Amino acid sequence: MGSGAARFTMTDDGVASGLWLIGIGPGDLDHITERAKRVAKGCSKRYLEGYTAILPPIEEKRLEAVVGPWERLMRDRVESPENMLDEARVSSVALLVVGDPMQATTHIDLEERCAEEGIGFHVIPGLTATALAVSLSGLQSYRFGRQVTIPFSDGEYLPTSPFEMICKNKEAGMHTLALLDLDPTGMGLEQPRPMTPREAVDHLVRMNERSEEFNQLVEDWRGLLLSDLGTEEERVVSGKMRSLSQIEGGHIHALIIAAEFSGMEAEAFERRRLTEETTG
DSSP states (O other): OOOSSOOOOOBTTBSOSEEEEEEOBSSOGGGSOHHHHHHHHHSSEEEEEOSSSOOOHHHHHHHHHHHOOOEEEOHHHHHSOHHHHHHHHHSEEEEEESBOGGGSHHHHHHHHHHHHHTOOEEEEOOOOHHHHHHHHHOSOGGGBOOOEEEOOOBTTBOOOHHHHHHHHHHHTTOBEEEEEOSOTTSSOOSOOOOOOHHHHHHHHHHHHHHOSSOOOOGGGOEEEEEESTTSTTOEEEEEEHHHHTTOOOOSSEEEEEOOSOOTTHHHHHHHTBOTTSOOO
16 A cells, blocks of 8 residues: 555556545645645545635635535544545545645544555645744744644633643743634534634633643733734734734634743744734
8 A cells, every 4th residue: 555645646547546635735725736736636536624724715715726626524524434435445535634634633543544444545745834833933943842722612621731731831941832723612513613812812811720730921921823824814923912812803823822032032023023012
C-alpha cells in the first residue's frame, strides 16, 4: 500500500486507487498547491472534510471550479468511514482537508484503518493556519510551547487543562498558540460556528476561576489575535486580552498568549498593537 506523501503520477486510468488526504491550505484556495489540485482533479471522487476546519463561504463556492465536484463529510461519516474506504479499495478517493491533513487525530486514525485493511493511503500536505500564525506574529518560533485549543463549555462542564498549559508555558518563558473551538454542540454533525474572541477570553477567565493550581489576571495577559489567516481578510493585532476580546468581525480566529519577550519580540508586538490601546 502507499503511505505518506506519495509521488503523484497520472495513468491512463487517472490517479492510483486509494484514499488521498489532500491539504487545501488555510482558507484562500489560491494557497492550494498545483500538485494538490492535480491530484484532486484526477481522483474519481472528492469529499470535503467539514468539521475539524472550515473554508470561508466565498472560498467554498470556488472549490468546484478549482478541484471538481465534491461532497461534504461531517464527523459521523469521517469517524465511521466504511463507505469511503469501500470506495477507496477500487478507485481514487480524495478527502480534502483545510490546512494540513495530518494535524487531526481523526485523520491519523484513517491511516491506521487503511493500513489494517490494505487500502492505499497517500498524503498531500497543505499550508496551515498554525504555521502562518507563528510566522505572522513576529515572535520567535523556537519560543512557543505546547499548543492548546480553547473549547466551548458543555453545560457546566469546562475543562481547565488548556488554561493550565498556558500558565505552564508562561512560567517556562514560552508563548502559547491557542486555537479557538469551532462547534459549540461538540457533535461535528452540522456546519460549525467558530468561537469568537470574546467567548475565548471569557472561557479563559472562567477556567482561571475554576483552576486550583493557578490564579492569573487573564484580561491583563499580553497577546495577539489572528483572524482569517491566509485569506484577503487576514488580520493580526496585539494588545491585552481585555482589548482583543472586544474585537468584532472576522470568521476564524486564534490567540497567541505571550510570555516575556526576548530580543526584538517586544518591538514586533508594538508594531501590531491595537491603535486605541495605550502602551503598557
